[in-house]
Amino acid sequence: MQDFAEIQARFEAAGYITEHGLALAVGLADELRRPLLIEGEAGVGKTAVAKAMADAFGRVLIRLQCYEGLDINSAVYEWNYQRQLMTIKLYENEHHSPQEVQHEIFSEDYLLKRPLLRAICMSEAPVLLIDEIDRADEEFEAYLLEVLSDYQISVPELGTITAISKPCVILTSNATRELSDALRRRCLYYYLPFPSYEKELRIVTIRVPEVSRKLACQVVSFVQSLRTQDLRKKPGIAETLDWTAALLGLRISSLDDDPEKVAQSLMCLLKTRQDQMAADAETVQRLIAQSVAAADASAQ
Amino acid sequence: MSAASAVVEHDLRTNSGDIAARIFAFARFVRASGLPIGISENVDAARVAEICGVTDSERLRWGLRSLFCKTRDDWERFDELFDRFWSTDQPRTKVAVIEGRGRGIRGAGTDRDAGGTAVNEAADGLAAGSGTAQSGASAREGIAHQDFRHFTQAEELRALAALVERLAMRMRRRAMNRLKISKSGRRLDFRTTIRRSLAYGGVPLKPAFRLHKRRQPKLVLLLDVSGSMNLYSMLFLRFARAVTRAFDRVEVFLFHTSLVRVTEALAERSIDRMKQSMEVISAGWAGGTRIGASIAELNERYAARVLSGQPIVIVVSDGLDTGPPAQLTQELRELRRRARRLVWLNPLLGREGYAPSAKGMSAALPYLDAFLPAHNLASLEALEPYLVSL
Numbered sequence: 266m267q268d269f270a271e272i273q274a275r276f277e278a279a280g281y282i283t284e285h286g287l288a289l290a291v292g293l294a295d296e297l298r299r300p301l302l303i304e305g306e307a308g309v310g311k312t313a314v315a316k317a318m319a320d321a322f323g324r325v326l327i328r329l330q331c332y333e334g335l336d337i338n339s340a341v342y343e344w345n346y347q348r349q350l351m352t353i354k355l356y357e358n359e360h361h362s363p364q365e366v367q368h369e370i371f372s373e374d375y376l377l378k379r380p381l382l383r384a385i386c387m388s389e390a391p392v393l394l395i396d397e398i399d400r401a402d403e404e405f406e407a408y409l410l411e412v413l414s415d416y417q418i419s420v421p422e423l424g425t426i427t428a429i430s431k432p433c434v435i436l437t438s439n440a441t442r443e444l445s446d447a448l449r450r451r452c453l454y455y456y457l458p459f460p461s462y463e464k465e466l467r468i469v470t471i472r473v474p475e476v477s478r479k480l481a482c483q484v485v486s487f488v489q490s491l492r493t494q495d496l497r498k499k500p501g502i503a504e505t506l507d508w509t510a511a512l513l514g515l516r517i518s519s520l521d522d523d524p525e526k527v528a529q530s531l532m533c534l535l536k537t538r539q540d541q542m543a544a545d546a547e548t549v550q551r552l553i554a555q556s557v558a559a560a561d562a563s564a565q
Numbered sequence: 566m567s568a569a570s571a572v573v574e575h576d577l578r579t580n581s582g583d584i585a586a587r588i589f590a591f592a593r594f595v596r597a598s599g600l601p602i603g604i605s606e607n608v609d610a611a612r613v614a615e616i617c618g619v620t621d622s623e624r625l626r627w628g629l630r631s632l633f634c635k636t637r638d639d640w641e642r643f644d645e646l647f648d649r650f651w652s653t654d655q656p657r658t659k660v661a662v663i664e665g666r667g668r669g670i671r672g673a674g675t676d677r678d679a680g681g682t683a684v685n686e687a688a689d690g691l692a693a694g695s696g697t698a699q700s701g702a703s704a705r706e707g708i709a710h711q712d713f714r715h716f717t718q719a720e721e722l723r724a725l726a727a728l729v730e731r732l733a734m735r736m737r738r739r740a741m742n743r744l745k746i747s748k749s750g751r752r753l754d755f756r757t758t759i760r761r762s763l764a765y766g767g768v769p770l771k772p773a774f775r776l777h778k779r780r781q782p783k784l785v786l787l788l789d790v791s792g793s794m795n796l797y798s799m800l801f802l803r804f805a806r807a808v809t810r811a812f813d814r815v816e817v818f819l820f821h822t823s824l825v826r827v828t829e830a831l832a833e834r835s836i837d838r839m840k841q842s843m844e845v846i847s848a849g850w851a852g853g854t855r856i857g858a859s860i861a862e863l864n865e866r867y868a869a870r871v872l873s874g875q876p877i878v879i880v881v882s883d884g885l886d887t888g889p890p891a892q893l894t895q896e897l898r899e900l901r902r903r904a905r906r907l908v909w910l911n912p913l914l915g916r917e918g919y920a921p922s923a924k925g926m927s928a929a930l931p932y933l934d935a936f937l938p939a940h941n942l943a944s945l946e947a948l949e950p951y952l953v954s955l
Contacts, residue, residue: 269617269624285623285624285627286627286630286631289617289624289627289628289631290627290628290631292616293613293616293617293628293631293632294631296612296616297609297612297613297616299609301631304636304637346772347770347771347772350768350769350770350772351768351770354768440637446601446635449601449635449636450601450603450605450635452635453631453632454631454634454635454636454639454640455631456634456637456640456641
């Protein structure tokens, strides 16, 4: 039985601040060996969970980035055609029967292992991150389901390869496509929301240690209220960290120091033209004033 | 939350003999409230309880939440279910069983080939929804072929609009299936492979592959929203909205006396915001329909961006044009030149005794690849080949 407080502490040591609930979900996924499906808006740190998990448990991270048109060849395995051809050519001059040649070129040496197969062949269970599963085709999702239920992969020429140790699987989704019920039912589920003020403040102070407490409070409070605005792309945690670093680079110690520079640096947070237009000077000033006041209040 | 937690702890401690039974009862309760709890969840629930420990109700809550919830909706409802089950003050009734949407649709999607067309299924849904007394086939037949203008009740219209959206989504599913087949066409390009092998003394070290890929054609929808189209505009707008979401490359324009691009406004997630944007866009339009002038605007202003790459252009209008027919002729000729296909949907065409004799309509006919009715669900479904084929 895992101690979940310890998982949380180890995540923190790996630079990932998490809630108890998520630590528990990760622990359960590990214990029950069921995949963990994490959903949430872009930029809330879904992918980072897998990285932190690999760090925290001291495991290898294998990542499979999904995209439209992802196929078995790039996700599971492929034969090394060049080597096979080379071997055929070399064997031509020696006296080998065709069976021997065939046996040779379809052996494991000639197999290029892609992430899924690699994850299954590891002697020690790795963390397998299947990123943005919603971007892959339904066809691939169905295949994945098969792999995730049996943890085995069959290569026609070689036979079935069964997992030596079942990997911990983390799937992430941005909900651009509805996932199949079957896949959902295989998984544990966690919905990761945008972080709370306290959590984000801790993230900022841990990830950007040079930042003063005052500026960190202001930045977080600003970003938090920006997220409540009517935006197309809400800034994620990565954006908050970028912006904090940018402000440090501009030598700004408080948001009300140099409103113009601050307004310009907002390009770290607002990533579409519509959003930049929506955040006009007046709104920005109001938000700055609010967050400065909030930071002052929390300092006292 | 803390009050309920205390109750959970109390409940679990006093009944420690049959914790497994209590957890099982909770699983049944959650299932009755619409969450998809299967056998494996039941089995794992006992293990979760064991791992999380039953003395800390928050941990149990989080553990079971991850196990039982499969979607964000489930996630958001879970706390209430948990509190309600473990608290003794409230009667343990089911919490809002999910109505026909959501899971029902997804379920229906998996056996979409089981029988009948999308229209039939959709019509079944409407027949059931509106409480029609007629039985299956005849009701479905009636609804699929009934002119949109005969749906007058607000409720019926809403249901119909939802059906139209679903129809578009179904079309996409089928389109995707077709695309998949073409995607697997990864074949060795023999000619290039041999050519490249020359450099290695005839050993094909660098094989070349040919990726056989088909792209979905671009779609441009032009919707007439003038007064004469009043009965149909909102439905077509909903249809356009669903098509925008379901297909990759779609541009939607509304016209009346002038033309506006609404692709972005349609992409708004919430219907309210979509309506707001629409109102802003279409504010201040006068009466009358100038189809020719509107298409001229399309040809001039949007040609480079929208009409590039041989799109399929679909015009939805009754053809009652108040502008000069000569202009319409000229602009359609221009549009025809750029489009892969030019399709005109006319809701009036489905009416008995209608002939395209209006000046505008008869001027347009020579330039159309297809002139189709669009007055009922069946005719919308007949559009499918135009949306997905090359």
